[in-house]
Structure formats: C-alpha cells, structure tokens
Amino acid sequence: MTQLDKLEKGKRAIIESVDLDRDTKRRFSNMGISPGVILRVCRRTFGSDSLHVKLECAACVALSKNEAKHINVTPIGGKGGLGLGYCRRGGFKAKDFCCEREDCQLQKED
Amino acid sequence: MNDEIKVAIVGQPNVGKSSIINALSNAKLHVGNFSGVTVEKKEVFLKRDIFDIKMTDLPGIYALNAYTPEEQVAKDFLLNEDYDIVVNVVDANTLSRNLIFTMQLLDMHKKTILVINMVDEIEKKGGSIDKSKIEELLGIPVILTSAKENRGVEEIISQIIKLHKTPLAKNKIFYNxxxxxxxxxxxxxxxxxxxxxxxxxxxxxxxxxxxxxxxxxxxxxxxxxxxxxxxxxxxxxxxxxxxxxxxxxxxxxxxxxxxxxxxxxxxxxxLDEEEESLSEKLDNFLIHPVFGLPIFLFFMWTLFQLTFVLGNYPMNVIDAIFSETSSFLADFLPKGIFNSVLTEGVLPAVGAIVMFLPNILILFLGLNLLEQTGYMSRASYLMDGFLKRFGLQGKAFVPLVSGFGCTVPAYMAARTLKNPKDRIITMLVLGFMSCGARLPIYVLLVSAFFANHNPGNMLFFIYIGGAFLGLIVAKILRTVLFRGEPEPFVMEMPPYRFPSFKALAMDLWIKTKMFLKKAGTFIAIAAMAIWFLSSYPVDNKLVQNYHAKIEQTTNISKKQNLENELKAKLLEDSYLGSVGKFIQPVFAPLGFDWRLSIAVVTGLSAKEVVVSTLGTLYAMSGADETSKGLVSKMRQNVDFKAAVALIIIIMIYSPCLAAMGTFYAEVPQWAWRTFYTIYPNVVAWLLAFGVYKVLALMGY
Missing domain, CATH: 1.10.287.1770 (Helix Hairpins)
Structure with a gap:
C-alpha cells in the first residue's frame, strides 16, 4: 500500500482508504474518489504540487498533493486476478487486474 | 386557464443542464465546459399546448450533501421549494458517478425524468446505452439526448407533460x-x-x-x-x-x-475501454509539467495582442465616424443648447465608448473559448501550485479569470469556493483583475502613450501586472488577516470539446447588445449630466468681454486662441470645474489636472464613464482643434507620468457600483465591506504616486 502522491505516472491503483476530514472525504467520495475505486495517475504539475488522475468511471479529476498524500492506494500489478472493486461491491463484471492485497478474499487466477 | 408544471432541472456540474434549457427554449443562458458555470438558479418559461412550464435551472450539485455555497442553492431548492417534476440531467460519459446523485434524488420519491446527455460522445467512441434497461431498473422515464446536436431535447417536454398526467410510480430503489x-x-x-x-x-x-x-x-x-x-x-x-x-x-x-x-x-x-482519448493526447502537450504554464501564458499574450492589433482597425474607423459626424452636425445644426449637448456632450462620449467595442468583443471571444473548450479547468490545475504560494488554491483561478470579463459574475463565481476565508480573499483581490470595461481606458492610454512600444505587449503587461499585484495582496491578506491553509483542491477536468459556434455567437451578440444599450442609455445620460455640469453656470460678463476682444481682433489665429481661452475659462468656472478643483488636491501629486480627477471619480459609477467623461471634457475645452480623435487629444493634454499613474489607478481602484453591490450582497460582514471599500483606493493612490515619482526622477 502506498500514498497516491507517491504513485508513478501511468500506474493504476485501487483506493484503499481516504484519511481526510469528514467533509472533504464526502466531497471526494461524491466526485468518485472513494475506497474500491480504480484510478490511474495521468500526470503531475511542475514540482508535483497537483495530480491529474483518471477514475474508472471515466471522470478525470485534478487534486493537490496535500490531499493526495492522505489517499492510500494499492498499485495494480499483473493481469489475471480479481480486485477489491469486485469484492466490496459485488455483482459487477470481473476486471483483468490483481489488487495484490494479501487479504483479498478472492482467489487469483494465474 | 393553463395548467402550470413546475420543473427543477438538476444534475452534477458540467453535464449540460443550461445547454438543454437553451436548446428547449431558445433561452440564452451562459454555458461553458467546466464545473461552476451556473452558480444561481435561473428560471425559464415555456408554453406547450395548454401547459405553462416553468423550468428552474439549478447550479450543479454532486450530491445532496452540499459542499459549496452554490451547491447549497440547489439543495435548498430541492428540499424546500415547490415543484412537480425533477429532470435529472446526467453525463453519459461518467454515468456511474452521476447516478450516485440520481439515487439520492430517487430517495425523495418525486416524479423524475432521467436525461442522459452527451450520448453523441458515447456513440463516437463506438458505444451504446440500453435506455429501456435503465428505465426498467430505475423505474423512471429515461431520455437520451445530445444538447449540442439538439437531439432528443424536445422529447423532454413531451415526457414532462406525460409524466404530469400520470400518477407517481412506486419507488424501486432500496438499500441493504x-x-x-x-x-x-x-x-x-x-x-x-x-x-x-x-x-x-x-x-x-x-x-x-x-x-x-x-x-x-x-x-x-x-x-x-x-x-x-x-x-x-x-x-x-x-x-x-x-x-x-x-x-x-x-x-x-x-x-x-x-x-x-x-x-x-x-x-x-x-463501451470498450478506449486506448488514449484525444483529450489525453492534447493534455500531454497542453498541461505538460514543464511547458504547460508557458503555453498558458502564450495563449493569454496572443489574446491581448489580438485584442489590440485586430481591434485597432475598426476602432480607428469608428472613432473617425463619430468625430466626423460630430463636426458635421456642429456646423449643420443651428447653434444652441441642442447642438452643444449633441456634438459636445453625447456624441463624443458615446463615440469614445463605442469605438472600443471590437476590442472588447475580441477579449470576450478569447475568454469564451477558454471556457467552452475545457481549458479553464486545465489552467486551474496548472495554476494550483503557483496560487498556493500566494495563499489561494487552483479553483480560485476560475473567478479570477472570469474577472477579466466582468467583475460581477466573477464575484458570484467565487461561490464555488467552500472555505469562507478563501472566498473572501479571492473576492478582495478580484478587483485587480482588470474587467472588460477597463479595456477602453487602457487601449486609449496605450494608443496615446505607447504607440511605438508594441502596444499589444503593453496591454498584456497591464493585465498580467494587475493579476500579479492581486496575488501579492492575496499573500499579504493570507499572512496577516486570514491565517491557515487554503481549502483542499479537487476539480473535475472535463474532456476537451469543440466550442459551439452558436453559443459563442449568441454570447457575443448578448455582450454587443448590452454594451450598445449601456452606451445609448447610461453613458448617454451620464454624458448629458457631464455636459450640463460643465456648461453651467455661464459668466455672461466674461463672455461679453471675450466676444468684444474677439470682434476687435483681425488675426484668425488670435481669434481662435481667444475662443479656446474662453471655452477653457468657462469650463473651469462650471459646476464640474468647481467640483474638479475641489477634489484635484487629492490627485495633484499624481500629476492629474481637474479633468482627469473628475474622470477617475465618475469611473466609480461604471468604468466606461472614464473614457466618455474624458471624451466630453476634451471636446468641450476646445483644447486642440487640429486633433480630431480622443487619442490625439489625450496625447496633447496629458503628461506621460500622469498617464502611467492613471493606468495604475484604473488597474487597482474600486470597481464599478454594480460590482461593489454584488460584493456587499455576497459578503455580509460590515468589517469586510468597509475594508473592501477603502483599501484598493489607498493601495492604488500610493502605488501610482510611487511610480509617478520614480518616472519623474528618471527624467520623464
């Protein structure tokens, strides 16, 4: 698990938790940034002050580093497994990624 | 009697609610491609068959847990107002995220229609939406639309009427x-x-x-x-x-x-997951970590170059038309009050304003393109880190840039900021972003005093310089009065969209109409008032003495000089001259004569009045009969140092009364209202004085 602001450009990850105050957390959730959501870091500004991420719902969101460091994510590794997104929500299509969580309840398909 | 149906149009930000209303009703609501274009509710009335449909366009809201003041407006309406049908507009591109809000709306169990907008964009990606399946799952009517292509929008009305007649269906959304x-x-x-x-x-x-x-x-x-x-x-x-x-x-x-x-x-x-969208490809270049900011500055520089260079051609033509018309009418019409009011009061004043319409339209076109393409959000993202160093955050960029157009909507756009401290700082420095109404004064002064020094660059420098000054003030305010961190920055970045020519043309047409209406009413009345105050009282003894001298003189040049002297003396002894002389000591250290002093004060009513007042006063003084246009008259009568000081005063001092009224409405605390009323004028004077003295030391 790592912080979102430390995630490399182009990497996909699954959000594990958002450790911000209740109001901000709710705002992030309303904009699509909540646990279980997959995102990809598209780019950063000069000096890495802000990040541009693309969420699995296809929305692109810009957020600053101050907030990104409070979002814990698990980078998505190789193909073949099922991810947390499936575990938590249930019922939607399987995705071709592995969440790499040790405690994932679903068996990885190698 | 017609049956009235009250409809609330609601949805997350930037899903095309206002565009749909425009397509439905030929309304002219402002549209843009970024979150927070609509910050207050707007009503549109439609008539279909026996139905009067009242549609209320609400500001975008992500969820019923409102976060920002403009979202609270939408929430208050949904919870407390009386309406029959909810039209929930969602963006087909980000359907799942939009539907989270739909779930909250369905909790209200009101008659609801789901409008899935921008389906054209899904189709272009080769995707499709199963409309009947969504209807079945949610239990509400669904309409697929593309407001841009005017597709499906009329179906919204027929569905509203149909739903109005049918009883409320059973709720189909249940939780765990x-x-x-x-x-x-x-x-x-x-x-x-x-x-x-x-x-x-x-x-x-x-x-x-x-x-x-x-x-x-x-x-x-x-x-x-x-x-x-x-x-x-x-x-x-x-x-x-x-x-x-x-x-x-x-x-x-x-x-x-x-x-x-x-x-x-x-x-x-x-819909298959796309490889790399066009927006992403463009973003690789436009918001590049290193080149992003220089590219943004280049865009702004180009805009001001075009504003000056392109706008200069029609400006000169319009100026010449008004000058020639004034001269012709002055000779053609019988001498008297009407002649004087028209040729020395109204025409020079209105002409001095209308001549800058092309420049203003070019500036607004540029700002509209910034809004409609989706670049505005990108620029906010780029500027976030930079603005944070001055105690602001990226979202403040939207009201700040809107301030280049007009300060009134810019103050209202500050509602998109949640933190009251951030909002007040942004609003306090918004006046430093020179609005479109100040453009005529800058163009006039730049044309008169910097014609040989790349005037486009000068214009860019004035605007960017003002903005930079605003940021320094923001930093001071944050350090001294509003300690603490700015609110978290999170902002949606919509895909780039090709601007709608219809929306652009409509917006420019509205701006032109409003500008000409203002010139023909408010400016013309102000000009008449200025003319009256500068024409009366008339010292008959002085007039008789001068007329006697003029009759005795045979030399034409001397006659002309005496006539000009008389005009200047009458103007100085007029009501306006007395007021000008009364306030002149305040502005004298900046090198302003009483005419410039009066122009600055009248500019508090509306910034365009500065130019129209100068137009009237220089036309009446007869100071330089050889120079027809206001530009040459300014060059002849105003000192270079005073002109630079005037630019600084205009850049910083209080905005117009309408803008000040908006600030007072948005900020209820009297302490901030008083501070806002005083501090820009003090800063403007001190800075103008400093620059004036430095220029004097440099030998200008």
Missing amino acids: EKIEERIERLAKILRKSPHFKSNDVSRFMAIRLLDRDEDVYKMIHDLPIFIEAHNALEKMYKDLELEFDEESTTDILANERAAISYNLQMETID
Whole structure:
C-alpha cells in the first residue's frame, strides 16, 4: 500500500482508504474518489504540487498533493486476478487486474 | 386557464443542464465546459399546448450533501421549494458517478425524468446505452439526448407533460436490508410529527438523517420528536458503523449507492475501454509539467495582442465616424443648447465608448473559448501550485479569470469556493483583475502613450501586472488577516470539446447588445449630466468681454486662441470645474489636472464613464482643434507620468457600483465591506504616486 502522491505516472491503483476530514472525504467520495475505486495517475504539475488522475468511471479529476498524500492506494500489478472493486461491491463484471492485497478474499487466477 | 408544471432541472456540474434549457427554449443562458458555470438558479418559461412550464435551472450539485455555497442553492431548492417534476440531467460519459446523485434524488420519491446527455460522445467512441434497461431498473422515464446536436431535447417536454398526467410510480430503489430496517424504524418516529406524516417524506428524511445531513437534522431539532429521533439515530449510527465496519453511515450509504450505480452502468452501457482519448493526447502537450504554464501564458499574450492589433482597425474607423459626424452636425445644426449637448456632450462620449467595442468583443471571444473548450479547468490545475504560494488554491483561478470579463459574475463565481476565508480573499483581490470595461481606458492610454512600444505587449503587461499585484495582496491578506491553509483542491477536468459556434455567437451578440444599450442609455445620460455640469453656470460678463476682444481682433489665429481661452475659462468656472478643483488636491501629486480627477471619480459609477467623461471634457475645452480623435487629444493634454499613474489607478481602484453591490450582497460582514471599500483606493493612490515619482526622477 502506498500514498497516491507517491504513485508513478501511468500506474493504476485501487483506493484503499481516504484519511481526510469528514467533509472533504464526502466531497471526494461524491466526485468518485472513494475506497474500491480504480484510478490511474495521468500526470503531475511542475514540482508535483497537483495530480491529474483518471477514475474508472471515466471522470478525470485534478487534486493537490496535500490531499493526495492522505489517499492510500494499492498499485495494480499483473493481469489475471480479481480486485477489491469486485469484492466490496459485488455483482459487477470481473476486471483483468490483481489488487495484490494479501487479504483479498478472492482467489487469483494465474 | 393553463395548467402550470413546475420543473427543477438538476444534475452534477458540467453535464449540460443550461445547454438543454437553451436548446428547449431558445433561452440564452451562459454555458461553458467546466464545473461552476451556473452558480444561481435561473428560471425559464415555456408554453406547450395548454401547459405553462416553468423550468428552474439549478447550479450543479454532486450530491445532496452540499459542499459549496452554490451547491447549497440547489439543495435548498430541492428540499424546500415547490415543484412537480425533477429532470435529472446526467453525463453519459461518467454515468456511474452521476447516478450516485440520481439515487439520492430517487430517495425523495418525486416524479423524475432521467436525461442522459452527451450520448453523441458515447456513440463516437463506438458505444451504446440500453435506455429501456435503465428505465426498467430505475423505474423512471429515461431520455437520451445530445444538447449540442439538439437531439432528443424536445422529447423532454413531451415526457414532462406525460409524466404530469400520470400518477407517481412506486419507488424501486432500496438499500441493504440492514439499512432499510433502520430507515423504516426512524421513519416511524418521524411520522409522529405532523410535518412528516406522509410515508415518502418520512422515508426520505430518515435516509437524509442516516446520511448525516446537517440541514435535515436542524429541521427536526425543534420538533417534539427530536429527543426520540436523536436517541434512535445515535444508536443506529453506532450499530450500522459496527456492522458494516465503516467510519460513518455516510460512507455506508455512499458505498451502497456507488454499488447500485456501478452495476447499473455495467449492465446498460456497452463501451470498450478506449486506448488514449484525444483529450489525453492534447493534455500531454497542453498541461505538460514543464511547458504547460508557458503555453498558458502564450495563449493569454496572443489574446491581448489580438485584442489590440485586430481591434485597432475598426476602432480607428469608428472613432473617425463619430468625430466626423460630430463636426458635421456642429456646423449643420443651428447653434444652441441642442447642438452643444449633441456634438459636445453625447456624441463624443458615446463615440469614445463605442469605438472600443471590437476590442472588447475580441477579449470576450478569447475568454469564451477558454471556457467552452475545457481549458479553464486545465489552467486551474496548472495554476494550483503557483496560487498556493500566494495563499489561494487552483479553483480560485476560475473567478479570477472570469474577472477579466466582468467583475460581477466573477464575484458570484467565487461561490464555488467552500472555505469562507478563501472566498473572501479571492473576492478582495478580484478587483485587480482588470474587467472588460477597463479595456477602453487602457487601449486609449496605450494608443496615446505607447504607440511605438508594441502596444499589444503593453496591454498584456497591464493585465498580467494587475493579476500579479492581486496575488501579492492575496499573500499579504493570507499572512496577516486570514491565517491557515487554503481549502483542499479537487476539480473535475472535463474532456476537451469543440466550442459551439452558436453559443459563442449568441454570447457575443448578448455582450454587443448590452454594451450598445449601456452606451445609448447610461453613458448617454451620464454624458448629458457631464455636459450640463460643465456648461453651467455661464459668466455672461466674461463672455461679453471675450466676444468684444474677439470682434476687435483681425488675426484668425488670435481669434481662435481667444475662443479656446474662453471655452477653457468657462469650463473651469462650471459646476464640474468647481467640483474638479475641489477634489484635484487629492490627485495633484499624481500629476492629474481637474479633468482627469473628475474622470477617475465618475469611473466609480461604471468604468466606461472614464473614457466618455474624458471624451466630453476634451471636446468641450476646445483644447486642440487640429486633433480630431480622443487619442490625439489625450496625447496633447496629458503628461506621460500622469498617464502611467492613471493606468495604475484604473488597474487597482474600486470597481464599478454594480460590482461593489454584488460584493456587499455576497459578503455580509460590515468589517469586510468597509475594508473592501477603502483599501484598493489607498493601495492604488500610493502605488501610482510611487511610480509617478520614480518616472519623474528618471527624467520623464
């Protein structure tokens, strides 16, 4: 698990938790940034002050580093497994990624 | 009598609500491709058959847990106002996220229509949406639209009428049974109050209370059921958080809604994951970590170059037309008051304003392109880190750039900032962003005094210099008066969209109409007032003396000089001259004569009045008969140092009365209102004085 602001450009990850105050957390959730959501870091500004991420719902969101460091994510590794997104929500299509969580309840398909 | 249907148009930001209303009703609501274009509710009336349809366009809102003041406007309307039908507009591109809000709307159990907009963009990506499946799953009518292509919008009206006639369908959205059980228990308590007798209302209120909605909590606070409801609620929070292993019931409900909407999208949208969209390819270049900011500055520089260079050609033509018309009418019409009012008062003043219309239109076109293409959000993202160093955050960029157009909507755009401190700092420095109405003064002064020094660059420097000064003031305010961190920056970046020519043309047409109307009414009346105040009282003895001298003189040049001398003396002795001389000591250290002093003061009513006042005063003084246009008259009569000081004063001092009124309406604290009224004028004077003295030392 790592912080979102430390995630490399182009990497996909699954959000594990958002450790911000209740109001901000709710705002992030309303904009699509909540646990279980997959995102990809598209780019950063000069000096890495802000990040541009693309969420699995296809929305692109810009957020600053101050907030990104409070979002814990698990980078998505190789193909073949099922991810947390499936575990938590249930019922939607399987995705071709592995969440790499040790405690994932679903068996990885190698 | 016609049947009235009240419709609330609601949805997340930037989904095309205003575009749909425009397409439906030929209304001219302002549209743009970024979050926060609409910040207050707007009403549009339609007539179809026997129905009068009142549509209320609400500001975009991500969820019923309103975060920013403009979202609160939408929430207050949805919870407290009277309406029959909800039209929920969603963006087909981000359907699952939009549907989370739809779930909250469906909790209200009102007649609802789901409008899935921008379907053309999904189709272009080779995707499709199963409309009937969504209707079946949600239990409400669904319409697929593309406001841009005017597709499906008329169906919204027929569906509104159809739904109006049919009874309310059963609710189809239910949560996990553990949550449902709590909702029912809480609703039962609420139903004991006469306010929540209906099953629908009590269920909705129970859901909102479980969602920790503070507004709803306040609503029940003074009711007799409060103690019982509060105790039950506290227990439910604890139990549910334990059962679901979540920190808050808000998270539990958010997860539930997210799961339903995600499933719904997966079931109903057939779209392959795209490789790299055009927006992403453009972003690789336009918001590049290193080149992004220089590219943005280049765009702004080009805009001001075009504003000056392109606008200069029609400006000169319009100036010449008004000057020639004034001269012709002065000779053609019989001498007298009417002649004088028209040729020395109204025409020079109106002409001095209308000649800058092309420049203003070019500036607005550039700003509109910035808004409609989606580049505005990108620029906010680019500027976030930079603005943070000055105590602001990226979202403040939107009102700041809007301030280059007009300060009034810019003050209102500050509603998109949640933190009151951030909002007040942004509003306090917004005046430093020179609005379109100041452009004529800059173009006039730059044309007169910097014609040989790349005037386009000078214009760019004035605008960027003002903005930079504003940022320095923001930093001081943040350090001294508003300590603390700016609010978190999170902003949606919409895909790039090709601007709608119709919307662009409509916006420019509205600006032109408003500008000409202002020139023909407010400016013309102000010009008449200026003419009257500068024409009376007339010292008949002085006139007789001069006429006697003029008759005795045979030399034509001397006659002309005496006539000009008389005009200048009469002007100085007029009411306006007396007022000008009274206030002149304040401006004298800046090198202003009484005419410049008067122009600056009249500019508080509207910035265009500065130019129109100068137009009238220089036309009446007869100071230079050889120079026809105002530009050459300014060059002849104003010192270079004073001109630079005037530019600084105009850049910084208080905005117009309309803008000040908007600030007072948005900021209720008298302390900030007083500070806002005084500090820009003090800063403007001190800075102008400093620059004037430095230029004097440099030998100018």
